[in-house]
Amino acid sequence: MTxxxxxxxxxxxxxxxxxxxxxxxxxxxxxxxxxxLANDWPTYSGDYSGKRYxxxxxxxxxNVKNLTLAWTARMTAGAGNAGGGGGGRGGGGGGAPTIIGxxxxxxASAGGGNANIRASILEVDGILYLDTPDNAWAVDxxxxxxxxxxxxxxxxxxxxxxxxxxxxxxxxxxxxPDDYLVCLDARTxxxxxxxxxxxxxxQYFSTMAPIVVGNHILVGTGDDLDEPGYLQSLDxxxxxxxxxxxxxxxxxxxxxxxxxxxxxxxxxxxxxxxIPGSYDPETHLYITGTGxxxxxxxGQSRGEGVNLYTCAMVAVxxxxxxxxxYYQTSPHDTHDWDSAQTPVMVDADFNGKPRKLLxxxxxxxxxxxxxRVTGEHLVTGKFSDTVNWAKGLNANGQPVREPAKxxxxxxxxxxxxxxxxxxxxxxxxxxxxxxxxxxxxxNYSMYYLTETDPRGAMGLGGKEEVGVATLGSYLTAIDxxxxxxAWQHKYPAATGxxxxxxxxxxxxxxxxxxxxxxxxxxxPANGKILWHSRIGQVSNAPETYMLDGHQYxxxxxxxxxxxxxxx
Amino acid sequence: MGPxxxxxxxxIAAFGMAALATAQQQxxxxxxxxxxxxxxxxxxxxxxxxxxxxxxPQHPPGDPAAIERGKATFGVQCxxxxxxxxxxxxxxxxxxxxxxxxxxxxxxxxxxxxQNGRVDRGMPKFDLNTAQISDIAAFIHSFRVAGYDASRDxxxxxxxGDAKAGEAYFRTTCxxxxxxxxxxxxxxxxxxxxxxxxQAWLMPGGGGRGGRGGGGGGALTVPPxTVTVTMLSGQKIEGRMERIDDFxxxxxxxxxxxxxxxxxxxxxxxxIHDPLExxxxxxxxxxxxxxxxxxxxxxxxx
Numbered sequence: 001m002t003x004x005x006x007x008x009x010x011x012x013x014x015x016x017x018x019x020x021x022x023x024x025x026x027x028x029x030x031x032x033x034x035x036x037l038a039n040d041w042p043t044y045s046g047d048y049s050g051k052r053y054x055x056x057x058x059x060x061x062x063n064v065k066n067l068t069l070a071w072t073a074r075m076t077a078g079a080g081n082a083g084g085g086g087g088g089r090g091g092g093g094g095g096a097p098t099i100i101g102x103x104x105x106x107x108a109s110a111g112g113g114n115a116n117i118r119a120s121i122l123e124v125d126g127i128l129y130l131d132t133p134d135n136a137w138a139v140d141x142x143x144x145x146x147x148x149x150x151x152x153x154x155x156x157x158x159x160x161x162x163x164x165x166x167x168x169x170x171x172x173x174x175x176x177p178d179d180y181l182v183c184l185d186a187r188t189x190x191x192x193x194x195x196x197x198x199x200x201x202x203q204y205f206s207t208m209a210p211i212v213v214g215n216h217i218l219v220g221t222g223d224d225l226d227e228p229g230y231l232q233s234l235d236x237x238x239x240x241x242x243x244x245x246x247x248x249x250x251x252x253x254x255x256x257x258x259x260x261x262x263x264x265x266x267x268x269x270x271x272x273x274x275i276p277g278s279y280d281p282e283t284h285l286y287i288t289g290t291g292x293x294x295x296x297x298x299g300q301s302r303g304e305g306v307n308l309y310t311c312a313m314v315a316v317x318x319x320x321x322x323x324x325x326y327y328q329t330s331p332h333d334t335h336d337w338d339s340a341q342t343p344v345m346v347d348a349d350f351n352g353k354p355r356k357l358l359x360x361x362x363x364x365x366x367x368x369x370x371x372r373v374t375g376e377h378l379v380t381g382k383f384s385d386t387v388n389w390a391k392g393l394n395a396n397g398q399p400v401r402e403p404a405k406x407x408x409x410x411x412x413x414x415x416x417x418x419x420x421x422x423x424x425x426x427x428x429x430x431x432x433x434x435x436x437x438x439x440x441x442x443n444y445s446m447y448y449l450t451e452t453d454p455r456g457a458m459g460l461g462g463k464e465e466v467g468v469a470t471l472g473s474y475l476t477a478i479d480x481x482x483x484x485x486a487w488q489h490k491y492p493a494a495t496g497x498x499x500x501x502x503x504x505x506x507x508x509x510x511x512x513x514x515x516x517x518x519x520x521x522x523x524p525a526n527g528k529i530l531w532h533s534r535i536g537q538v539s540n541a542p543e544t545y546m547l548d549g550h551q552y553x554x555x556x557x558x559x560x561x562x563x564x565x566x567x
Numbered sequence: 568m569g570p571x572x573x574x575x576x577x578x579i580a581a582f583g584m585a586a587l588a589t590a591q592q593q594x595x596x597x598x599x600x601x602x603x604x605x606x607x608x609x610x611x612x613x614x615x616x617x618x619x620x621x622x623x624p625q626h627p628p629g630d631p632a633a634i635e636r637g638k639a640t641f642g643v644q645c646x647x648x649x650x651x652x653x654x655x656x657x658x659x660x661x662x663x664x665x666x667x668x669x670x671x672x673x674x675x676x677x678x679x680x681x682q683n684g685r686v687d688r689g690m691p692k693f694d695l696n697t698a699q700i701s702d703i704a705a706f707i708h709s710f711r712v713a714g715y716d717a718s719r720d721x722x723x724x725x726x727x728g729d730a731k732a733g734e735a736y737f738r739t740t741c742x743x744x745x746x747x748x749x750x751x752x753x754x755x756x757x758x759x760x761x762x763x764x765x766q767a768w769l770m771p772g773g774g775g776r777g778g779r780g781g782g783g784g785g786a787l788t789v790p791p792x793t794v795t796v797t798m799l800s801g802q803k804i805e806g807r808m809e810r811i812d813d814f815x816x817x818x819x820x821x822x823x824x825x826x827x828x829x830x831x832x833x834x835x836x837x838x839i840h841d842p843l844e845x846x847x848x849x850x851x852x853x854x855x856x857x858x859x860x861x862x863x864x865x866x867x868x869x
Contacts, residue, residue, distance in 0.1 A: 156622050201669045203623045203714060224714030226664045252687075263688070264660035294714075301655075386851060410727035410859040411765060413850065444850050446766065448725060450718035455655050458664055459714020466762070469770045471847055492811040492839075516812025529813055529832075 027169045028124050030214050034281050039546035041123040044164050044209040045426060046543065050278035050344040052428040053504045054544045058551035059566060060507030064521045064531045070552060070565040072535075073144030075117065077135045078109025079151040096146040101191045102153030104178060108134050109151075116539070117556035118161035118500065120209060120426070122172075123545040128554070128561070129167065129186065133159040133177050133207075138189060141547055141554075144561060148189030154178050158205035158224070163276060163424075166210030166217060168236045173217055175206035181219055181239060195239035202227045209276045211286070213318050216242060218286060220273030225459050226294040229272035229310075231286075233321060243321025247271035247290045247309050261303030269302060270294030271310035275340040275424050280356070283373055285315040285324055287358060289339035296336040297407060297447070297463040298456030306331035311339045313360060313368070315375060325375030329362040331398055334406040335389065335447070336460060337364040337420055344429045344436065345372055346480060359480045361427060361438040363420030364389070366399050369480045381483020383476055384421035386442040389414055407447040407463045417445035418465050426541045428502040428510070430524050435477040435486050437502045437510060437524065443470040470494050475502075475512055475527060489527040491515050501541020503553075511553060513538020519555050519562070535562050625712060626672075629705035637706030640699055648690075653707050658689065663710055674704035725762045726863050728856070733864030736857055744845065747868055754868040757787070765862040770846055790842040794818055796828055797836040804828065808839060 028042050037046040037054050045052055059067060079100055109115075115132045122129040127147065128139040134154050138147040155178040166173040171192065172184040179198040184191055198204035203225040211218040216233040223229065228250060233242040248269040249257040260266035270293050277288025293302055293310035309323070311330035316323050329339045343360040350357060350369075358372035365387030369379035380397035390399035405414050415421075419441075427438040444467075451462035475489040491514055499513035510524040519538055521531040536558035543554045553564040642651065648659030655661040662668050667676045678700045684692030695703070711717075737747065745751050758764040772789035794808040796816060809817035809825055816837055817827045830837065841847070 156624070199666075199670065201624060202666060203669075203712070225669075225712070226661075226714070227666070268661070268664055295716075301661075404855065408727070408855055408859075409722045410725050410855070410862070411762070412855050413769070413853055413858060415850075446769070448762065450721050451716075452720045452722055453654075455650070455661070457716040457718065458654075458661070459716050461714065461716025462718060466766050468766070469843075469847055469850060471850070492813060492816075492837075514812060516810070516814070518812060518814065520813070532814055534814075 028167045030168070030212070033212060040125070041121065041543050041545050042167060043122070044120045044166075044211060044276040045278065045342060046120075048213075048279040048281065048345075050342045050426075050429075051346070051431075051504075052426055052502060052541065052543075053430050053506070055506045056544055056546055056551050057505070057507045058546070059505070059509065059544075059553065061509060061523065061530060063566060064507070064509055066566055067521070067531055067533075067553065067564045068567065069533070070550075070563045071142075071144040072560050072562050073139060073146070074560045075115035075130075075132070075135075075137060075146075076109075076559075077115040077132050077151075078107050080107060080109075097148050097189065099148065099150045099189045099191065100153065101150065101182060101194065102134075102176075103180065103194075104153045104155035106154050106156065107151065108154050108159055108177075115559045116161060117559065117561070118540055119164035119556075120541060121543060121554060121556070121561075122165055122167055123543070123547075123554070124167060124186075126547055127186070129165050129172055130556075130561075131162050131165050131174050133162050136165060136172065136174050136182075136184060136189070138186065139561065141545065141552070141563070144563065150174075150182075150184055150189045150191070152176050152180075152182060155200055157200060157203075158222070160205070160207060160222075162207050162209075164209030166212045168212045168217070171236065173210040173212070173219075173236075175208055175210060175219060175221075177205050177207070179204050179206050179221060181206075181210065181217070181234060183236075183239060193239055195234065197221060197232065197234075198223075206274075208274050211276050211279065212236065213279050213286060216318050218277070218318070220275075220288070222272045222274040222291070223270065223294075226268035226270060228267050229270055229291055231273045231288065231316060233318065245316050245321045245323065247273060247312075247314065248293075249308075256308030259303075259305035259308045261301065261305075265302050266307075268294065269307060269310060270296070271307075271312075272338075273340075274338075275342055278343050278345050278358075279318070280345055280372060282356075283315075283324075284317050284319055285372070286318050287313060287315045287343050287345070287372060289313055289329075289341055289343060289360065289362075291338040291340050292330075292333045292336045295456055295458055295462065296460045297334055298449075298451055298461070299332065299334050299406075300454070300456050302332070304332070307333070311337065311364075313339065313343055313358065313370065313375070315372070327368070327370055327375050327377060328398060329360070329366065329368060330364045330401075332401060333364070334401065334403075335364070335414065336418055337362065337416075339363070340424060341422065342424075342426050344427060346429055346431075346436075348431070348434060348480070350378060350481060357480065359429065359436050359478075361422050361436070361440070361476075361478065363416070363423055364399065365416055365421035366390075367436075367478050367483050368397070369483065379480065379483040381478065381485075383438070383440055383478055383485055384416060384442050386415040386444065386471060387421060407449040409449050409452075411446040411448045411466075413444055413468065414447050415442065415444045417443045417467060419443070425499065426501040428504045429480075430504040430510070432504075432506065432508060433477075433524050434480070435524065436480055437475065437477050437504065437512075439474070439499050439502070439512065440476040440488075441470055441473045444468040473515060475499070475510075475514075475522065477524070477527065487527050489522065499538055503542040503544060505544060511542035511544075511555070513542070513555065513557070517557070519553075519557070519564075533562075533564070536560070623712070626708035629709055633702045633705040634709050636699075637702035637704065640695070641703050641706050644693055644695065645703065653710060662707055663712055668707055669712065671704055671708075674701040677704050677707075725765065726859075726866055728859030728861070728863035730860070730863040730867055733857075733860035733862065736861050737864055740849070741861070751865070751868055755866045756869050761862060761866050764865060765858070768861070768865060769850070769858070771843065792842070793840045795838045795840070797838075798828075799835060811837070811839070 134152040136150040182194040198221040229247040232244040249266040272291040293307040312328040365384040367381040377397040650656035806820040
């Protein structure tokens with residue numbers, strides 16, 4: 001059923017008819033989602049804190065050397081290639097139903113190929129739920145067998161990746177690249193409804209993992225034209241709009257407008273919300289990062305101001321859709337360094353007192369510790385020593401951009417490159433060590449101004465970036481109290497990108513992929529290597545779950561899932 | 568904005584394409600979105616390099632006569648405020664990225680704005696009929712809409728530095744390893760494009776070494792990274808480094824044979840010799856002015 005009509009008309013806050021609080025054994029209740037990460041993995045970061053720290057200890061420093069493969073399963077995207085989604089080693093995939101939906105006509109995966117698994121994978125009651133652009137699967141968490149496969153026929157658009165599914169009761173939620181939110185029955189893969197969440201003609205594309213909080217589904221979108229970014233809350237039963245929060249001023253009188261040259265610039269100012277945030281149940285604040293201002297590079301049309309609320313940490317009340325506070329990590333960004341990194345909520349001592357903190361390592365090379373109740377700035381650190389685009393820090397701890405490093409007709413040598421000193425791959429925080437872990441890189445690009453029209457270009461246009469070198473790639477541990485690097489593991493080859501996210505556990509382990517295609521277990525205290533297995537380029541962040549008395553470590557590499565366990 | 572900027576390859580592919588596109592090509596319609604999605608998804612790779620910006624719906628080519636009429640009407644009525652190319656002018660916004668234009672097909676969403684005006688934003692109403700507005704729409708829709716916006720007014724050259732100052736910098740820094748009459752003789756003949764030359768001297772061998780995009784240094788011969796592995800027995804294995812991670816190192820010896828050696832922490836001892844290390848360390852020291860000056864000098868080494 002299509003309920004496009006509903007979203008068009010529903011701007012009212014809708015009170016849900018019921019919570020699925022006591023749904024059946026298969027259902028995931030809103031209350032379940034409030035618990036710290038335990039046996040299941042029911043939301044993007046495992047739990048709302050963004051820490052990606054599991055309390056499971058069955059796999060630990062003393063026995064991780066015995067960790068072994070439980071199963072692997074190759075995932076094949078697209079309807080024509082499905083055949084049950086590939087059987088993996090255990091086989092038995094044949095016969096799993098393929099369900100087709102979509103508003104478009106194209107099977108983006110026609111012709112086959114490995115599934116591009118960037119997603120965080122949900123694990124609830126022994127079933128894994130994962131997605132790639134236009135595809136969703138349910139997979140048996142015990143043996144990797146596909147239970148169903150859903151394929152969305154697309155209208156097109158940017159198929160860059162998909163960060164994962166959201167779940168509420170028996171319902172799954174998936175964003176599609178052509179800007180729909182699709183609700184599936186987790187038990188069958190059958191579609192319940194889909195609603196349009198952004199306008200495809202405006203070149204929006206959608207990749208975010210929906211985050212379910214109470215009776216809200218929080219969804220965001222991306223855009224590479226100059227269209228405004230927004231976060232919206234939808235009703236989980238119907239998909240009807242509850243509220244919409246724009247990350248840029250849209251009209252006269254909107255707060256932050258004074259930081260733009262005017263309404264037209266602000267309302268074409270980007271700030272897209274494309275990475276899942278974290279949620280604090282005590283304050284009802286959903287805290288997420290916003291994307292770069294637009295036009296990204298030739299930003300003169302934006303004015304000289306800081307362009308609120310782009311490239312910022314923003315705290316939005318989930319009940320009202322109103323912003324409680326913001327902290328801009330890149331004021332007036334000119335390099336497309338989105339602040340789209342999942343922020344991590346930490347309850348820990350700061351200056352001798354327990355404090356509710358928020359920590360984030362930004363693509364621009366700077367690390368921040370904030371008070372997550374008030375947004376007060378506490379610490380700034382620089383985690384890539386090649387970073388050269390800022391003159392220094394202002395009184396509020398924000399990097400102050402050096403305009404000469406925006407670009408130059410003759411080229412400006414800038415660190416980091418557009419990919420950043422880090423990017424979307426999820427970081428982790430271990431309360432055992434008090435350290436924040438993040439994949440980082442020291443790299444340089446030349447930025448050439450190619451558009452001399454004083455009006456500048458649109459979107460990401462107007463300059464050409466030519467890579468120069470990566471001097472080092474690292475697994476980096478940062479002390480949230482000082483913002484300084486506690487230790488770094490330098491990968492022997494200085495190629496970009498050391499893994500796509502991090503997991504820490506109470507077993508005193510840290511799991512991450514490396515550049516050589518290994519899944520590696522480290523000691524989170526010092527980076528010492530404890531175990532590894534070469535499975536191919538790891539494409540998502542490792543996760544863990546407990547099933548039938550066994551702890552599993554789950555990760556995706558080169559279109560396949562790999563689950564490790566102890567016997 | 569979107570996640571696409573995670574993807575080095577995506578960005579470079581886009582800019583590469585943009586650079587090649589001529590004004591005419593920009594106006595051509597794209598592949599119909601139905602096919603484009605599929606083609607692009609296949610092109611999308613793995614890891615960070617995966618995906619690339621793909622086709623969004625562009626308007627089908629309009630009737631040339633309607634576009635001509637629309638251009639004329641736009642020129643008379645609209646271009647003062649919105650610019651002759653509809654990308655913004657004296658006070659009027661860029662129409663190419665405006666929601667009412669992006670959603671429009673044949674003037675139906677543009678017409679109410681034109682006929683009613685947006686008085687609160689300083690736009691008067693215009694007494695134009697539906698047919699005239701349809702023509703104006705055809706003209707505006709003849710421009711390609713893309714966030715990876717091709718440059719239109721390109722600077723004539725990237726050489727902006729002072730060759731004399733560049734020569735002085737060369738004498739103090741580069742001449743430790745290089746000579747303008749020796750190894751670098753004829754450099755600017757080998758690499759005639761100044762930007763490629765600049766990228767090549769910054770990092771010979773190009774951005775492929777961990778950077779992204781071609782640096783244009785292909786005309787230069789860059790000695791390979793070599794490695795010396797000292798086994799517990801004292802035996803030394805030396806040669807070109809094929810690959811390395813924390814667990815293995817693969818060495819190709821002088822005979823072209825590859826050997827992979829297990830690594831266990833610091834055993835065996837592995838020493839990497841990167842001939843480009845001085846170039847890498849210099850990246851931390853250059854000012855952009857020094858870079859521009861040095862390039863201005865090196866382009867004279869014909």
